[in-house]
Amino acid sequence: MREACTLKARQLGVQIAAKRVCSRLDLEIAPGECWGILGQNGSGKTSLLHTLGGLLAPREGAVYLADCELKRYPAKKRARLLGLLLQENQAAFPQTVWEYCLTGRYPHVDSFLESEADRAATRQALAIMQMSEHRQQNVLTLSGGEGRRLALATLFAQDPCLYLLDEPLNHLDLRHQRLLLHYLRERLREKKIAVLMALHDINIAEQYCDRVILLSGAGEARVGTKEEILTEENMSALYGHPVRLLWEQDKRWWVVE
Amino acid sequence: MNHRALIFFLLVIFALSSLLFSLMKGSTSVHFDQVLTAFFGQGNPLDQDILWRLRLPRAWTAFVSGGLLALAGALMQVLLRNPLADPYVLGISGGAALGALLALFLGLSSLWLMGFAWAGALGAIALTLLLVRGRIWHTTRLLLTGISLACGFSALISFILLLAPDRILHTLLFWLVGDLNETGLPVAASVFLFLGLALALRLAPALNILARGELDARALGVPTRWVQGQLYFLSSLLTACAVSLSGCIGFIGLIAPHLLRLVLGYDHRLLLPASVLLGGSLLTLADVLARTVAAPQQLPVGVVMTLLGVPVFLVVLARKQGV
Numbered sequence: 001m002r003e004a005c006t007l008k009a010r011q012l013g014v015q016i017a018a019k020r021v022c023s024r025l026d027l028e029i030a031p032g033e034c035w036g037i038l039g040q041n042g043s044g045k046t047s048l049l050h051t052l053g054g055l056l057a058p059r060e061g062a063v064y065l066a067d068c069e070l071k072r073y074p075a076k077k078r079a080r081l082l083g084l085l086l087q088e089n090q091a092a093f094p095q096t097v098w099e100y101c102l103t104g105r106y107p108h109v110d111s112f113l114e115s116e117a118d119r120a121a122t123r124q125a126l127a128i129m130q131m132s133e134h135r136q137q138n139v140l141t142l143s144g145g146e147g148r149r150l151a152l153a154t155l156f157a158q159d160p161c162l163y164l165l166d167e168p169l170n171h172l173d174l175r176h177q178r179l180l181l182h183y184l185r186e187r188l189r190e191k192k193i194a195v196l197m198a199l200h201d202i203n204i205a206e207q208y209c210d211r212v213i214l215l216s217g218a219g220e221a222r223v224g225t226k227e228e229i230l231t232e233e234n235m236s237a238l239y240g241h242p243v244r245l246l247w248e249q250d251k252r253w254w255v256v257e
Numbered sequence: 258m259n260h261r262a263l264i265f266f267l268l269v270i271f272a273l274s275s276l277l278f279s280l281m282k283g284s285t286s287v288h289f290d291q292v293l294t295a296f297f298g299q300g301n302p303l304d305q306d307i308l309w310r311l312r313l314p315r316a317w318t319a320f321v322s323g324g325l326l327a328l329a330g331a332l333m334q335v336l337l338r339n340p341l342a343d344p345y346v347l348g349i350s351g352g353a354a355l356g357a358l359l360a361l362f363l364g365l366s367s368l369w370l371m372g373f374a375w376a377g378a379l380g381a382i383a384l385t386l387l388l389v390r391g392r393i394w395h396t397t398r399l400l401l402t403g404i405s406l407a408c409g410f411s412a413l414i415s416f417i418l419l420l421a422p423d424r425i426l427h428t429l430l431f432w433l434v435g436d437l438n439e440t441g442l443p444v445a446a447s448v449f450l451f452l453g454l455a456l457a458l459r460l461a462p463a464l465n466i467l468a469r470g471e472l473d474a475r476a477l478g479v480p481t482r483w484v485q486g487q488l489y490f491l492s493s494l495l496t497a498c499a500v501s502l503s504g505c506i507g508f509i510g511l512i513a514p515h516l517l518r519l520v521l522g523y524d525h526r527l528l529l530p531a532s533v534l535l536g537g538s539l540l541t542l543a544d545v546l547a548r549t550v551a552a553p554q555q556l557p558v559g560v561v562m563t564l565l566g567v568p569v570f571l572v573v574l575a576r577k578q579g580v
Contacts, residue, residue, distance in 0.1 A: 055475055079478025086472055093340060093468050095523040103466045107478040112458075112526065158477065 005031040005161040013060030020219030032191035036205040039215030045198035053084040079107035083160035104157030125156035144171040165197035202254040268534040275538040279316035319544040320537035325499035327536020330510020332492040344496040345507030347403030351410030352381025353500035378493035434557040461525035508566025
């Protein structure tokens with residue numbers, strides 16, 4: 001079970017049209033680890049996530065999930081282990097929040113109807129993101145933040161052991177940001193899951209991530225521990241804007257000049 | 258869940274009563290008890306003849322065509338991710354009709370007619386998909402593409418009609434606007450309808466997700482290419498089947514799924530069979546109207562359906578947000 005959660009990339013090269021995102025990237029994400037991806041707009045964070053999630057074929061190298069190459073997995077089996085939160089979710093048809101969230105169980109359901117266990121998992125997932133009272137609401141009438149919470153609840157209903165999150169805090173208010181991060185931290189502490197998230201906030205990476213992937217935007221990716229990567233020099237160079245590190249007792253805070 | 262079961266039950270009752278109503282109404286009205294006695298092979302032979310040879314094949318043909326079109330519409334709405342998709346509006350029926358007319362014009366057998374109609378429908382959907390290809394499939398773009406395609410097909414159809422000799426022209430014209438005259442029991446089409454529904458139901462859980470977008474669906478483990486391929490073949494086959502059975506009848510594929518979404522919600526496991534029932538009932542009733550409104554003159558059922566469908570379509574278009 002523990003082994004099932006390990007995601008590996010070997011000599012991974014990602015390229016979108018003529019733009020190189022990374023090459024010869026090696027990484028191994030183990031259960032209990034939280035990884036962050038930092039980079040400017042357009043540096044390829046989403047493309048890297050989609051490649052690691054099996055939605056895009058790698059240009060070079062390969063991605064392995066539980067020691068088996070990701071592209072060999074049938075789609076449903078992959079989705080039982082690996083879940084992806086997209087940057088934006090869109091709804092074209094009216095569905096209730098409950099119906100939408102229940103679709104998260106798709107990879108686990110082999111029969112025509114969901115079981116009571118599936119419904120229980122869905123109820124729990126909605127409760128985690130505090131969406132239970134919206135159960136009967138039409139998804140087209142949700143606000144941006146509520147829609148985001150629903151997408152996260154659907155991901156929790158899917159119950160993978162690997163979470164690839166594309167800017168998970170988008171649209172969320174402060175309280176729900178913390179709610180999400182604390183929930184993930186708790187699951188990480190139990191070593192039940194592993195998380196990789198694309199972020200724009202250095203402080204979130206500082207507080208929640210163990211390791212960080214830095215995308216330069218010029219086709220280079222650096223991987224390292226938080227302490228190695230999150231330095232004033234690196235951050236200022238990355239964003240092309242001076243960023244400073246402040247110490248408050250043993251806590252580190254990043255401040256934009 | 259309970260209220261959905263109730264609606265489903267009501268739909269079955271509605272379907273049965275529309276069929277019964279269709280058996281009773283016509284140039285001579287047959288009473289309910291006469292229908293019953295004739296049904297069990299007793300009573301007056303004239304009643305029996307009317308029922309078995311005329312009314313039943315016609316009522317069932319209407320029901321099957323309506324069911325086929327409603328199912329095709331519901332599937333196309335997922336394939337094109339747009340609640341306004343309908344085989345008729347998007348020119349898919351036009352493509353099928355062009356194929357079928359070509360077969361009729363060339364004097365080919367009815368098996369060829371079906372094949373030509375399917376080829377026409379496949380071609381029309383392929384063209385639509387090709388032309389609308391883009392990141393987001395805008396309603397305006399989809400509708401404009403469909404309307405242009407429909408215009409193109411109708412021009413080609415007119416061309417064939419102009420070339421057609423007088424003796425078959427009336428048949429072609431009547432068939433084209435949706436005609437249920439002189440039909441036998443549609444055995445092949447009924448089989449296609451049931452097989453199509455069974456296949457579509459197997460896809461239903463995936464369809465609930467696919468309508469949200471390809472990326473969402475792939476992230477949740479839906480084999481999207483495979484499902485879309487099946488949707489494409491299935492919806493064109495169903496359309497072609499309906500068109501070769503009864504000509505071009507519009508808006509059933511739009512109205513039935515739309516009304517059902519309002520009351521049943523959005524689960525294709527319910528929506529698809531319910532669409533077949535409602536689509537079948539609606540067309541059966543439209544056919545009764547077509548037979549009786551201007552009796553003894555019979556109107557083509559396609560004309561009646563279009564007159565009923567256009568206002569609904571416009572209302573849906575106007576309130577697209579709330580569909």
